[in-house]
Amino acid sequence: MSHRFVRYFLTLTFALAVASAQSRPIPRLIKQDGKFRFMVDGKPFLILGGQVGNINAYPDLMERDWPGFKAMNLNTVEYPVYWNVIEPEEGRFDFSGFDRILTGVRSQGLRAILLWFGTWKNGAMDWTPNWVKANPQRFARVIDSGGHPIRSLSPMSKVTLEADRTAFVAMMKHLREVDEADRTVIMVQVENEPGSLGSVRDFSPESNQLFAGPAPAPLVAALKKKPGSWKEVFGRIADEAFNAYYLSSYINEVAKAGKEVYPLPAYINVWNGGYGTNDNFERFDRPGETYPSGGAVAHMLDLWKANAPSIDAIASDNYHQNPITYLEVMNSYTRPDNPLLIVETGAGIAARGFFYAVARYAAVGFGLMGGDWSGAPSGPDQANVGADFRLGQAALPAITELQGTEKLKAAVEERGTGARNLIFTNYDVMVRFHPPARGAAAASPGVFAATAAEPSGRVLVAELGADEFLVMGFGSAVEFRPVQGSDYTAAQLLSNEQGVYQNGVWKTTVHGETAQGDYTGPIVNLPETGALVKVKLMRY
Ligand code: DGJ
Secondary structure (H helix, E strand, O other), X not given: OOHXXXXXXXXXXXXXXXXXXXXXXXXXXXXXXXXXXXXXXXEEOOXXXXXXXXXXXXXXXXXXXXXXXXXXXXXXXXXXXXXXXXXXXXXXXXXXXXXXXXXXXHHOOOEEEEEEEEEEEOOEOOOOOXXXXXXXXXXXXXXXXXXXXXXXXOOOOHHHHHHHHHHHXXXXXXXXXXXXXXXXXXXXXXXXXXXXXXXXXXXXXXXXXXXXXXXXXXXXXXXXXXXXXXXXXHHHHHXXXXXXXXXXXXXXXXXXXXXXXXXXXXXEEEOOOOOOOOOOOOOOOXXXXXXXXXXXOHHHHHHHHHHOOOOOEEEEOEOOOOHHHHHHHHHHHOEOOEOOEEOOEOOOOHHHHHHHHHHHOOOOEEEEEEEOXXXXXXXXXXXXXXXXXXXXXXXXXXXXXXXXXXXXXXXXXXXXXXXXXXXXXXXXXXXXXXXXXXXXXXXXXXXXXXXXXXXXXXXXEEEEEOOEEEEEEEOEEEEEEEOOOOOOOOEEEEEEEEEEEEOOEXXXXXXXXXXXXXXXXXXXXXXXXXXXXXXXXXXX
């Protein structure tokens, strides 16, 4: 090969690489017209996520999961990057496993969220390298109120911060080098359920001295409180607030430094607790005891928001099985300064949780904690979320377009609820869950759907136009009626099509029927196995 040809070839390769990097804009979490949007490839995206088990993010194990991810209809896989694996000796980085996993995830057509298991993992330090664990003199641990070190690093330590930040930055720099053109990784979680489990705060002499002093003026001002000592400003939650302040400062520094080399959206996740949110355990619900102290639990959100501007979203993990608490948690984390993002949820309620999250709280992402994904979905609960994601993928452009508006609503079955009414511009919509079959057979009690262990009726209704709706869901009948007080008293179906959005364009797969019963209005039936249906109506 001549030199000229080689030069031409290299220039062409470089130009293609640049063009490809340019053709995929960096993912961004933005607020537009008062609504949060997660932009991936320049388009609004909804994370339909699955999280790999804590000890499963090794290449061999992950590669066994590919069919499981597909079966669950994920578009994003969330997996840990272990500090102790990428930096086994201080200053020596090994990204071989990292690269193999990333290439594999990309080859599956999936996007990824990296979970940085650094200083904190569930309030402890288990994924720090041994050179950190074995050197408590250098990497200070939290000292509990009895004067004993615990299995959690102190957020007060600048030395530990420096070590974590160095490793995180090395990872982000490497990620940029190997993924900028593809943007497989769309978000990064900084630490995992950070906080101190085992003590409400660090009681080392230096820390005690700071605690006795004034609460920092900028924090006090941002929270619109009166200056004073930590106790005076924060009262009974002073110890927790103190820990949250140092923890949020620390994590903000790590995130900020990482974004300086590769500005992907960064978020933290939360082991929630306090003020009655921890309803799974018969224990007093206290920071450092039932949940890691200093994390961004609901009553620490204002503090975290004020003190960690480099964190784009605060995502509470939501494992509650009681719908009241499940909704309370989503409510607390949906704020004008915070989009709802769920990266960990699971079991029974999750399939319904998805409908609430997407329609009522305009979530930018919903991720299921899956552990080992190598087999078939682990039981009906997981399979139900997989079915949600199948429809979610099919409806994604319409959902992301209408989230955060009055045009997207959910009707979700709960115990004691047979139907829900939804109000739209020109129509009232009634969603009946598991309605009895119509006609002669309806007289026999045997035709009622058996009561499932978990309520399973769940429906999204999206108003696409004056007389056009997208209906997505399971086990329900959706009836339309013109709003009261309009010029119309009745409606009928013009078309009823099952289908899917492909590259943003609706494609009909099944033409449904438009006939309707004599005594009802137009009804769309959604089978227990689920359907996505576009309907056109007319009013008369
Ligand atoms: C919450 C943690 O963030 C996850 O890493 C995992 O340990 C789950 N708990 C366990 O279900």
